[in-house]
Amino acid sequence: MKPRAMNYVKPTRRRTGTILSLAALGLAALAPNVLDSYTRHVLMLAMINIILGLGLNFTLGYVGQPNFGQAALFGFGAYTSAILAMKMHVSFLVSIVAAGLVTLMAGYVLGYISLQLRGAYFCMVTIALGQALLLMASNLLRLTGGPMGLAGIPGPKLAGLLSSTYSLWLVALGLLALMLLVTRLLERSVMGRAWVAIRESETLARSTGVDTFHYALLAYVAGALFAGLGGSLYAHYVGFVDPSIFAFSWSSMSVVAVVIGGRGTIWGPVIGGLLVTLLPEYLRVAALWRLPMFGLVLILIITFMPDGLVALPRLLAQVRSRGKTGVALPGGGGD
Amino acid sequence: MLELTNLDVFYGGIHAIRAVNLRVNEGEFVALIGANGAGKTTLLRTISGLKRPGRGSLRFNGAELSTLPPEKIVALGISHCPEGRHVWNHMTVRENLMLGAYARRGSRSLPKDLKRIYAIFPKLEERQRQTAGTLSGGEQQMLAVGRALMGAPKLLLLDEPSLGLAPVVVQELARVFSRINLEGTSILLVEQNATMALRLASRTYVLETGSVVKEGTSADLVSDPSIRDAYLGGQSLRTGAAR
Amino acid sequence: MGQLAQQLLNGVVMGGIYALSALGLTMVYGMMNIVNVAHGELYMLGALFTYYLTSTLGLPYLPSVLAALVLVALIGGAMERSSLRRIRGQTMVVTTLVTLGWSLILQNVSLILTGGIPRYITSPFPETSLVLGGLQIAPSRLFAALAAGAVIVLTHLFLQKTVLGNAMRASFQDKDAASLVGINVGLIYMLTFALGAALAALSGGLLGTISYVDPSMGAKGLMKSFVVVTIGGMGSFIGAIFGGLILGIVEALAAAYISSAYKDFIGFIMVVVILLFLPSGLFGKRERYA
Numbered sequence A: 001m002k003p004r005a006m007n008y009v010k011p012t013r014r015r016t017g018t019i020l021s022l023a024a025l026g027l028a029a030l031a032p033n034v035l036d037s038y039t040r041h042v043l044m045l046a047m048i049n050i051i052l053g054l055g056l057n058f059t060l061g062y063v064g065q066p067n068f069g070q071a072a073l074f075g076f077g078a079y080t081s082a083i084l085a086m087k088m089h090v091s092f093l094v095s096i097v098a099a100g101l102v103t104l105m106a107g108y109v110l111g112y113i114s115l116q117l118r119g120a121y122f123c124m125v126t127i128a129l130g131q132a133l134l135l136m137a138s139n140l141l142r143l144t145g146g147p148m149g150l151a152g153i154p155g156p157k158l159a160g161l162l163s164s165t166y167s168l169w170l171v172a173l174g175l176l177a178l179m180l181l182v183t184r185l186l187e188r189s190v191m192g193r194a195w196v197a198i199r200e201s202e203t204l205a206r207s208t209g210v211d212t213f214h215y216a217l218l219a220y221v222a223g224a225l226f227a228g229l230g231g232s233l234y235a236h237y238v239g240f241v242d243p244s245i246f247a248f249s250w251s252s253m254s255v256v257a258v259v260i261g262g263r264g265t266i267w268g269p270v271i272g273g274l275l276v277t278l279l280p281e282y283l284r285v286a287a288l289w290r291l292p293m294f295g296l297v298l299i300l301i302i303t304f305m306p307d308g309l310v311a312l313p314r315l316l317a318q319v320r321s322r323g324k325t326g327v328a329l330p331g332g333g334g335d
Numbered sequence B: 001m002l003e004l005t006n007l008d009v010f011y012g013g014i015h016a017i018r019a020v021n022l023r024v025n026e027g028e029f030v031a032l033i034g035a036n037g038a039g040k041t042t043l044l045r046t047i048s049g050l051k052r053p054g055r056g057s058l059r060f061n062g063a064e065l066s067t068l069p070p071e072k073i074v075a076l077g078i079s080h081c082p083e084g085r086h087v088w089n090h091m092t093v094r095e096n097l098m099l100g101a102y103a104r105r106g107s108r109s110l111p112k113d114l115k116r117i118y119a120i121f122p123k124l125e126e127r128q129r130q131t132a133g134t135l136s137g138g139e140q141q142m143l144a145v146g147r148a149l150m151g152a153p154k155l156l157l158l159d160e161p162s163l164g165l166a167p168v169v170v171q172e173l174a175r176v177f178s179r180i181n182l183e184g185t186s187i188l189l190v191e192q193n194a195t196m197a198l199r200l201a202s203r204t205y206v207l208e209t210g211s212v213v214k215e216g217t218s219a220d221l222v223s224d225p226s227i228r229d230a231y232l233g234g235q236s237l238r239t240g241a242a243r
Numbered sequence C: 001m002g003q004l005a006q007q008l009l010n011g012v013v014m015g016g017i018y019a020l021s022a023l024g025l026t027m028v029y030g031m032m033n034i035v036n037v038a039h040g041e042l043y044m045l046g047a048l049f050t051y052y053l054t055s056t057l058g059l060p061y062l063p064s065v066l067a068a069l070v071l072v073a074l075i076g077g078a079m080e081r082s083s084l085r086r087i088r089g090q091t092m093v094v095t096t097l098v099t100l101g102w103s104l105i106l107q108n109v110s111l112i113l114t115g116g117i118p119r120y121i122t123s124p125f126p127e128t129s130l131v132l133g134g135l136q137i138a139p140s141r142l143f144a145a146l147a148a149g150a151v152i153v154l155t156h157l158f159l160q161k162t163v164l165g166n167a168m169r170a171s172f173q174d175k176d177a178a179s180l181v182g183i184n185v186g187l188i189y190m191l192t193f194a195l196g197a198a199l200a201a202l203s204g205g206l207l208g209t210i211s212y213v214d215p216s217m218g219a220k221g222l223m224k225s226f227v228v229v230t231i232g233g234m235g236s237f238i239g240a241i242f243g244g245l246i247l248g249i250v251e252a253l254a255a256a257y258i259s260s261a262y263k264d265f266i267g268f269i270m271v272v273v274i275l276l277f278l279p280s281g282l283f284g285k286r287e288r289y290a
């Protein structure tokens, strides 16, 4: 992947950008009033997937390590909220904040363990930790309800007026906006640059004095916070959690989202999260065949656009400029 | 035997080889010299099929090489000993050599050919069970040459075999090349060590930024003042340093 | 004491089978640097094809396993040729996701075509256990374990001693050098992946007589193989053998003396603990920091 240039943005353009963003946010906040319940449901799930992807993007995209264990943190957040809300009857606000903080701490521990390793071994440990949590959730009957899971998690009622789903929509939207902002800030901070340095060459980064473990751990922990909040949202929205939330398929779907969207970019997880949620839904017309078709689409996108869909405009521009100069550059192929 | 006509090679927009004409006759020893980045390696990689040419033709004993994949070109009798050795570090010396004969696997003469390589490079026989990664640089170069010879080539392409080696080892390799050539193998030798190249080869081409700027018998080129200045200027320095 | 010995024997037998089921995975990783998530599905297909060949076509067991192996090798070859080839040299995340796409396709197509019903391959061996010095062992398990051992040794010899095996190793160590001695590197890539698929299929065909066969068995098989390969060291043959044996024995003992509910749990904890002390498993080459 190419390092992206830190574009200087003209102040006026930046101001219109802010205004546009705020307008979009306002529209999104009002959207549930005009959307049918199915579309609203799908978009809500998409927001949760995007939140999950934004969190994963720190280790996977910026630091460049194959993290296939994001579901461990997502599940941690979901179970924390489920247990707090059902067994201790805490309010939604307490539940989600606690889920975020508890997952952040869990992330510190899990990250500390798994980041001792890199590459394929890191990948394996992240998978193993997810599986270990899955089995624990299935067996700690008293706390987690075992394989049956916990059902009947209450949703919030914001200001006592809005419905639970609308409240969750607003919370999800707010968190999402905040997370995008945080990602942008981190990306441009010393930390973001350290992450990219690790991705390009960890040895080199270390030799120039970057404490690579420390920064990688911070990426993991930031991801844990996002995942914990997302998990809590999910638990309160769906009202039900069971051990399958820790499954490899959740983790891998999130990796898919980040990669087909575009690793190490802000909009990558957004595009990817929308796609992995909407695509299987729209493929539903193909009923039975939607999952194989999804697999096929996944292979095609990754094979032909390993940098993700955010790179599409650049690819198109390349194709167009080649078309304009007439003959393609001679030679080329070979190795 | 080998004839390149009007050959152009590109890397994207970089024009690395420009309208090169070059031939190697049956049994001939030809050298190609030129500065860093002149395009020597590119030329050899194009001959052996690792790189596709943009335009022009490469004929070897009547066959057109430009569209053949490397394995077919090897089968025609061209062995390429690449720049930087490229031995298989995790495999033993013997395995490296035996794979050199991959294109004629199953041939009865392999044990005999292996003996011949060991006779040329006794060091390799001593180390035959060692993995190639544990050899010294010079030994690895011998292995790379030995591996190319195991292909029993009609034409041997050598890319900077003297690079980074002590003068004694260079001398030893030079003797081996002459001998192989006398035994009937044609050689195209790429070198920066112009002294060595001009001494060994009967004809020499000089490549500059992708174009052949001079060609002729090595004797003529040695006495050419411009060649002297550009490529043999370091001669006295080099021998001086060796002492 | 007798019970302990019996558990150890069970563990060793199961361990041999685990080792075989992980062999294709470790070979494809060690040579091609691909973490093949579809390995479990290839293993499932080996079992499924064996089932249909024996039950629907009525072929004898061993020829069915071999035919299943060939079919799955063809699928593996097709996977490589159509997609994996295009992303060679990309980061591990990319290659892993392409195999994940394949795993989705293979698993769900199998599910659609066969339904999710668990099936059993009729074992050609007698049901009654053999008794050896007071220890019991089912003939089908004994056969599977012995076959696993033989296949592991044969695969190792193939890679180390044959010209084709050496050509494979050479192609992945230095592709250009391999081309220059006349190796058709593209073909080798395809053959290597097909071989990994064939090994997965073989373990599926052998295991299918011991446990049930259904389209979702691949996911579980994959996780077991991950554990084996990670404990032993990714890419290492000896590692796969030891990893398999360790997992088999520990699981047998855990099931007997702790609780069978935590049997699977222990494997994953072992992965985490072993990697903390031996960052590249028991026999793996040290994973360099990227």
Ligand SMILES: Nc1ncnc2c1ncn2[C@@H]1O[C@H](COP(=O)(O)OP(=O)(O)OP(=O)(O)O)[C@@H](O)[C@H]1O
Pocket (backbone or CB within 6 Å): B011, B014, B016, B034, B035, B036, B037, B038, B039, B040, B041, B042, B043, B083, B192
């Ligand atoms: N893979 C490549 N992509 C782009 N440009 C390349 C590539 N390989 C070589 N070049 C360019 O082609 C030109 C010729 O390179 P080549 O390696 O053939 O030179 P050379 O004569 O062998 O040099 P040296 O003596 O240093 O080995 C150089 O300008 C080089 O930068």
Ligand SMILES: [Mg+2]
Pocket (backbone or CB within 6 Å): B040, B041, B042, B083
């Ligand atoms: Mg060169």
